[in-house]
Amino acid sequence: MSELCRLYRINEENLNLRKQFIQLTPEDIAILRQLRPWAEEHAAQIAKAFYDHQFTFSETRAFFEKIAQQRGLTLEQLRSRLEKTQAAYFLDIFREADSGGNFGVPYFERRLRIGQIHDVIDLPQKWYLGSYALYMDLVYDYLTRAYPENAEFVQKAFRAICTVFNYDTQSVCDSYLLSVWQSIGLDWQQVKLHSSRHDLSDTIGQVKELVQGALRASIQTGQELYHAAQQLASATGQSRAATTDIATSIEQLARLSTRQLEQVHRTAQAVSGIQQASRQLAEGAQQQAQSVQHAQQVAGNLQTLIADAADKVNQMGGQFQQVSNIVEIIKSIAFQTNMLALNAAIEAARAGEHGRGFAVVAEEVRNLAERSASSAKEIGALIGAMQSIVQETVHSMQNAVHEVETGLTQAVESIATIVSQYQSMATQMAAQSDEVKQVMEQTVHLSEESSAASQQMSAATQEIAAQMEQIASLADHLRQIAANLQNALSAFNLSENQSLKAA
Template sequence: MLAKLRNVRIARKLFTLIFSSIFIFVLIGGTGFYFMGQMSKDSTAMYEDAVLPIKWQAQIRINNRAVDGLALEMLLTSNKNTRSELNEEIKGYINDNEELVVKLENSDLDKKEKKKITQYKEQNEKYVSELNKIVNFAMNGNATVGNTRYQKDVKPIREKLNVIMKELGNDLENNAEALNNNTLKSDTTSKIIILVVFIISLVFSVGLGIVIVRMIVNPLKIIQDLMVQAENGDLTVVGKYHSNDEIGVLTSSFNSMMSRLRELMRLVNGTSEQVAASSEELTASAEESTKASEEVASTIQEVASGAELQVKSTLESTKIVEEMASSIHQIATNAKDISTNALETSRKASDGNEAIQSTIEQMSSINVTVSELSHVVKGLGDRSQDIGNIVEEITSIATQTNLLALNAAIESARAGEYGKGFSVVADEVRKLAEQSAKSAQSISDLIALIQTETKIAVQSMEKTTSEVAGGIEVVHKAGKSFEQIRTSVDDVANQLQDVSAAAQHLSIGSDQVLQAEKLLAEIADEAASGTQNVAASIEEQLASMQEISASAESLANMANSLQEQISRFKV
């Protein structure tokens, strides 16, 4: 996997990092939102399917006890207005119970609980019928008969109703407890899953980012070190990074340039040595030719007696000049070839500099892309804040439930003995509300942890941005090294062009000397008839030999300077 990623271009490496990070953060956010939705549904279900039915059945019991109390009070009072008011209150409680029973029927109850509701309705019809009779006795002032009928007919039915409601309340409490346990298990499971997904995603994202950054920065540092060594004169360095990305292409171009530079330096070194040796030979030959010409000039007065010696010396001078001309032509040819290679190397160095500039643009693009990724991570932190708002809503629901439980406890206290049974139910409701609040607090803590880890991820992206900026600086330095190498090669090429020009000049001078020597040979054959022409030719030869000697010294100096320039390079 890493080998394949290494051969991918830098832009695709960055896109891989960006898309992987986006997918990871979407996965984390989606997981969190999914479980937040589930918890919200569980809290709503607990409130609607557990808390409200318990509240309704408890209120029905309280209302029934209140009706009993009001009916007994009607039997005891003698004031008609009071009896009428009590009768209206009884009707209100009965109507309230009927509405509560309808709500219970419409809630999510199991078969057993619905059966109890049916039983309650059947007994309640009898209860209301008998209660109306008791109310009529009370309204007519027959308290004794009403009390007797109450104890005989109404009280047994009321006790059955209380038993049914009590059993229904126990069933509802058991269901609420089971629902709460399931909610707690689901809450624990969601916390573990979110935490595991977040940790795995964070480790994967940071690890992938480190790997990709190292794949980009480390090879650039190696190239920089190699360029520094090349700048210091070590042309034997070779880049060993092999890849299909831009850095691999840059390394290949660098190796090709170093290979051409080594070949050029070897060729220049050999040619400079050859130039130095040839210049020494040329100087020696020029001196010998000068001496020979002087001897010819001194003996021109004795042409008759020393003609053979003069012809021999002239032939030797001609041979030496021919060898010298051949060497000079070879030097000129080699200097021209070296100059051509130097220009080619300069062009390669310019190509390497263009590759460096392209790499700088890619690294700048990396810097912009990592900054955009940092904004994406910060956006995830903002989404975590939205999740926190949802948790606050859940906490608000739990608080409202707790207030309902408190109100129920107050109502049960007002009901006196009749409300003692319901106070236990209210306490259970309050406990459920507190557990919901604790769960919401745990979720809030988890959201805070996610926000903290998100900040860590943002810091990691900022560190990556810093490292990429360092990579840009490294590439800038590499570009400067390429420019210095290109300048050095241009200097060598200029000096080689000077050497080539000097060699061409020497070649022309040697041709002139050769022609003079040939002319001198002809004059020697006709020494008797052309002594004045011989003297003039010898003077011209002496002048040419002086020019050749001066050019040879200049060529030797150039060769020595060139060798000094080359000596600082290691090939």
């Protein structure tokens, strides 16, 4: 498979251009075909002599020691493998010539893979290309030994082998160059070829422009990124300070909300006390109303009792009048008795001695009549006085009944009015207390929501503060990345590149 050739856009057409340019002629291929037996005889010797110098030179020896250590081989084991590989590489030139001498895509694919392997093991290109000078010296030496009498053939053979060496070094250089492009992430699909006669090695100028453009953009982006990181760090610091202020304000708000909630709870308790007092006042007003009704009933009963007493006093006055009439009758009887006693005394005086006893009786009767009249008079006076007292009492009781009725009615009406006002006020207070309680309950609910919201805001602010810390850390990290990018890109000086190009 010709995977690398396809990737590098190498085909038979553009390989023919290379062979034409280095003048790899059919005569060269014929000579190479003729030299196959010589190559098979001396390939191992040439490879050994080739690595004698490689393992003697300090820089290349140190390189091979590192490779041996990486692969877990001794230096002798590594050299043995290298000599076999190098001999096979050398023989492949002559076998290709003997098998048709095309030196086309399959041959170039094998050479690209050799270059790729050297790039993978990180063999410095100067040592690889420089080793071809030693290679050519060894080839010339072994040719002159093999054909000492034929200098012209040696010259043609040496030229043919060196021409193929040139062809091979192109492939290795292509591998190195394209590996570098691949290592920097170049998208080869972006590289445009004008025709199938060209391969990627023809696009060095185009690739340089792409790389320079990418470097310029990277440098500019790195600078902008660095400045943006600095601005972000500054803005993050300001935001962090602002977040701290906000957090402090929210904490104060939370404390105020807590105090407000406590005050609202106390107010709600006070409103509940007022509401309870309003109910008690309403109940007291109701009890007072009942007491007023009871007082009205008592006043009515008192009025009735006073009226009954007045009636009885009036009745007593009537009885006193009857007694007075009887006293008058007694006085009349006493007067008549006194007159009869007087007449009896007159008649007894006329009777003389015989009428003396009758006169005594008549005197006693007259005295009794006088005492009766005197007693009746006293009784009449007493009855008159008692009638006056009864009349005054009746009048006073009537006035008292009227005053009690009027005063009690007014007092009851006033108390009833006050009680009604109390009831109305208690009802209004109860209603207002209910409204205030509802408002306070809503206020409590809102205060609780406000407190919860403050807590949520506080938590959110703390989370934002933590995020700001993360952003600040990321900003510092971003600034460090930008600084590292600038340091990495500082190795590229596009102005120097441009000046070299101009020179």
